Amino acid sequence: MHRDCVVTGLGLVSSLGWNQDSIARALREDLTGFAESRALPGQAVCPVRDMGDDAPFAFLSSWRFRRYLSRPAFLSVLAGLRAATDGAPEGLPADCALVGTASPTLDFAREKTLPPGDGNLLDALWLLRWLPNTALSALSRLLQIHGPGLAVGSACASALDALGEGMLRLRHGMAPACLVACGDSRLSSGGLMGYAKASTLSQEPDPLQASRPFDRQRSGFVPGEGGAAFLLETSAGAEARGAKVLGHLLGYAATMDAGSLTAPDPDGRHAEAAVRKAISDAGLDPSDIAWISAHGTGTALNDGIEARMLARVFPDPKPPVTALKSWTGHCASACGAVETALLWHASQIGILPRIRSLENPEPNDLRLVQGTHAPFPKGPGLVENFGFGGQNAALVVEFC
Amino acid sequence: MDHNDILASLFAIVDEIMECGQDKLTGRTRVMQDLACESIDLLEIGARVAQAFHIRVDDDAMFLRSLRTKIEASGQGADAKTVIAEAYPWLSLGRVQEMADSLAEGTPLLRLDDVAAYVAHCLGQR
Numbered sequence: 001m002h003r004d005c006v007v008t009g010l011g012l013v014s015s016l017g018w019n020q021d022s023i024a025r026a027l028r029e030d031l032t033g034f035a036e037s038r039a040l041p042g043q044a045v046c047p048v049r050d051m052g053d054d055a056p057f058a059f060l061s062s063w064r065f066r067r068y069l070s071r072p073a074f075l076s077v078l079a080g081l082r083a084a085t086d087g088a089p090e091g092l093p094a095d096c097a098l099v100g101t102a103s104p105t106l107d108f109a110r111e112k113t114l115p116p117g118d119g120n121l122l123d124a125l126w127l128l129r130w131l132p133n134t135a136l137s138a139l140s141r142l143l144q145i146h147g148p149g150l151a152v153g154s155a156c157a158s159a160l161d162a163l164g165e166g167m168l169r170l171r172h173g174m175a176p177a178c179l180v181a182c183g184d185s186r187l188s189s190g191g192l193m194g195y196a197k198a199s200t201l202s203q204e205p206d207p208l209q210a211s212r213p214f215d216r217q218r219s220g221f222v223p224g225e226g227g228a229a230f231l232l233e234t235s236a237g238a239e240a241r242g243a244k245v246l247g248h249l250l251g252y253a254a255t256m257d258a259g260s261l262t263a264p265d266p267d268g269r270h271a272e273a274a275v276r277k278a279i280s281d282a283g284l285d286p287s288d289i290a291w292i293s294a295h296g297t298g299t300a301l302n303d304g305i306e307a308r309m310l311a312r313v314f315p316d317p318k319p320p321v322t323a324l325k326s327w328t329g330h331c332a333s334a335c336g337a338v339e340t341a342l343l344w345h346a347s348q349i350g351i352l353p354r355i356r357s358l359e360n361p362e363p364n365d366l367r368l369v370q371g372t373h374a375p376f377p378k379g380p381g382l383v384e385n386f387g388f389g390g391q392n393a394a395l396v397v398e399f400c
Numbered sequence: 401m402d403h404n405d406i407l408a409s410l411f412a413i414v415d416e417i418m419e420c421g422q423d424k425l426t427g428r429t430r431v432m433q434d435l436a437c438e439s440i441d442l443l444e445i446g447a448r449v450a451q452a453f454h455i456r457v458d459d460d461a462m463f464l465r466s467l468r469t470k471i472e473a474s475g476q477g478a479d480a481k482t483v484i485a486e487a488y489p490w491l492s493l494g495r496v497q498e499m500a501d502s503l504a505e506g507t508p509l510l511r512l513d514d515v516a517a518y519v520a521h522c523l524g525q526r
Contacts, residue, residue, distance in 0.1 A: 062419075064417075064418065065440075122447075123444060124443040124446065124447035125443060125444065
């Protein structure tokens, strides 16, 4: 039995804002969080400065078990509480499924007592800050849901994989609803060191210009952070309880490159397969796709491969392409959820965001949104992310 | 270090974990009933007690976790007071009596005074 999947709740914490008003203002007035890192001077990062002032934030900020939440987990849980409050203030069904991502912080500097320091000074359960399922465990407790839980770890494709898994769980009748909650932050010294050693970070000294997907001057990505969550259920379930439908998850697919442990396949063949399969899974043709949210990291390697792949898949007239990492930096494993949530907010004010700092696009056949925002097109759109290890994920969505 | 000194340090530790306010704590505060401690909290309190007093903490003993099991294992006819006094020699005779009396009502009521007594016992053995 094929069950369709709708979004009935959305929660967000991002460097552009956390609610409709703050995000609309950020997009219209070009208010971003890009700044120089304190942990790694000279490096641009994009932190969340304002997590919001709603009831979920007030609650979580004083929850006594917050000590066990890494910053990614805190962002994930906050977004999850917001999505649950938004979509089902009366409470989620007890057998609601839970899927998400929340990485450890890699924040070695904060863990001053790790060996070779005095390990006796650590919290007895300090490892909870490093386990990938702690955010889900917290959400399960706080929302009193008991359905199947799954922490996804597929690098930067994680959040789209989590959304896809949530959609599949509904399709297969595994649960009446699924909360997908994702959060990540790699802005600590340990996180930045990892990327710096891998020579993937932007070299641009001006933080405001540092994240420039598809631009000739791009030199790497800018680490960001954020969290986003979605309450998914079948349209029948949403209709039965009179829930407002925010959007539809129409199709999903994922592939792996089976190549480098880090670099993407140079021809993007398997990323292309994921995109084509996701569109097919939605029962659509590439010509049906009205807009595209590119992975667009701003690295020399990714953007070229991605641009050529998209040019192959989509016939003329090509759909407009945005790249939200130019606004938020790279939210790592949470990027797909944060970008999808931001796009939903953007769609509500009719804006398909321009790609910031895109001044000299590399020659390609794409219709990149450059200079000014484009009107948000009606119809289904494609969100795609590609992660370290050759993880490719693509999701087809349509917003109401 | 006397009982009150130990209690003062213990209040700081418990407040750090439970975020309940030190002014709310007394030696008579019941750990499970008044503070709603969970097993995860006892682990953290145990770890911090060990760190603060430089002692090796046996969580099972300090929090009397096996008290009921010990009494049941001693068989019918065994005197509960004797079992408690032998298993937890840091408890005063008055507390042993209270513990034995509370068994009939349900879970024995561990108080912060009992935890402080355990710490004093460990410090005395060093």
